[in-house]
Amino acid sequence: QSLLTQPPSASGTPGQRVTISCSGSNSNIGSNTVHWYRQVPGTAPQLLIHSNTQRPSGVPGRFSGSRSDTSASLAITGLQSEDEADYFCATWDDILDCYVFGTGTKVTVL
Amino acid sequence: QAQLGQSGAEVKKPGSSVRVSCTVPGGTGNTHLISWVRQAPGRGLEWLGGIILVFRNTKYAKKFQGRLTLTADTSTATAHMELSSLTFDDTAVYYCARGAVLNAIVGNWYDSWGQGTQVIVSS
Numbered sequence: 001q002s003l004l005t006q007p008p009s010a011s012g013t014p015g016q017r018v019t020i021s022c023s024g025s026n027s028n029i030g031s032n033t034v035h036w037y038r039q040v041p042g043t044a045p046q047l048l049i050h051s052n053t054q055r056p057s058g059v060p061g062r063f064s065g066s067r068s069d070t071s072a073s074l075a076i077t078g079l080q081s082e083d084e085a086d087y088f089c090a091t092w093d094d095i096l097d098c099y100v101f102g103t104g105t106k107v108t109v110l
Numbered sequence: 111q112a113q114l115g116q117s118g119a120e121v122k123k124p125g126s127s128v129r130v131s132c133t134v135p136g137g138t139g140n141t142h143l144i145s146w147v148r149q150a151p152g153r154g155l156e157w158l159g160g161i162i163l164v165f166r167n168t169k170y171a172k173k174f175q176g177r178l179t180l181t182a183d184t185s186t187a188t189a190h191m192e193l194s195s196l197t198f199d200d201t202a203v204y205y206c207a208r209g210a211v212l213n214a215i216v217g218n219w220y221d222s223w224g225q226g227t228q229v230i231v232s233s
Contacts, residue, residue: 002154035219037155044205044223045147045155056221088155092216098171099145099157099218 003028004089004102011108012079020105022072022089028100032092034072036065037101039086048087049074081109114144114206114224121230127194130227132206134187140164143209143218144189146180148202149226158204160215161189169215196231203228 005023012018022034036049047056049065052072062078072091076083089102117131134140145160159170161180168180179192189206204227207220 032217033219037220039155044226045207045220046223047210047219047221050210050219050221090155090219096172097169099160101147101155101157104154 002103003093003096003100004091006087006089006102006105008103009106009108011110013110014079014081016079017075017077018079018083018107019076020074020087020089020107022074022102024070024072024091026070027095028070028091028093029067029072030070031094034065034067034089034091036063036074037088037090039088040084041086045088076107079109083107084109114208114222116204116206116224116227119228119230121232122196124197124231124233126196127192128196128200128229129190129192130204130206130229132189132191132224134163134189134206134208136187140184140187141213143211143213143215144180144182145207145209145218145220146191147205147207147220149205150199150202153202156202158191158193160209160218162213162215163187163189165213167215193229198231201229201231 033051037045039045052067115133140163146158163182177194181190206224208222209218210221
């Protein structure tokens with residue numbers, strides 16, 4: 001069972017803003033930076049956000065991340081059809097001493 | 111980002127072992143972390159462990175300690191994952207992923223991934 005809880009699904013119409021939450025604890029999000037990955041089914045995950053808020057080069061500016069205490073969020077502004085994918089948060093857990101992923105959120109563009 | 115190349119699909123019997131390879135661009139003096147992540151059918155992502163290529167420092171998730179072995183061949187810049195005592199629950203796509211921060215296991219994130227290797231455990 002994952003230590004990081006995400007809503008199973010999120011949706012919006014093109015142009016809307018969608019946010020995905022990631023809830024953890026002091027041993028993971030509360031102590032370490034959070035990263036976000038995007039995965040189109042059948043393909044490998046791709047890095048979207050690292051170090052809570054940092055976008056790698058090539059990631060559109062409509063993706064943004066934040067962290068507060070033991071939770072983190074990913075926001076997609078100006079939703080586009082190509083944003084349909086699964087999104088996973090991740091971080092290090094100091095108690096398990098391993099990298100942990102969130103349960104994943106499927107984003108649907110209506 | 112540089113893409114990692116993985117070995118092909120495998121079908122294994124319960125109780126046997128599987129070895130998956132991952133070729134890492136960047137040469138033989140590579141201080142990158144290479145971690146292994148798996149995804150069972152219809153499920154989320156699970157981290158198995160990681161290895162710093164050139165130093166061969168390893169860290170394993172507790173769940174896999176005792177049956178997971180990560181090795182690195184620095185002459186070919188290739189990382190290998192061997193998982194033993196396979197059960198049906200080990201059926202998954204196994205990915206290798208490169209850490210963005212050099213020479214670090216803790217606190218890293220993954221900026222380049224292999225294409226995935228399907229491992230099927232079937233009797």
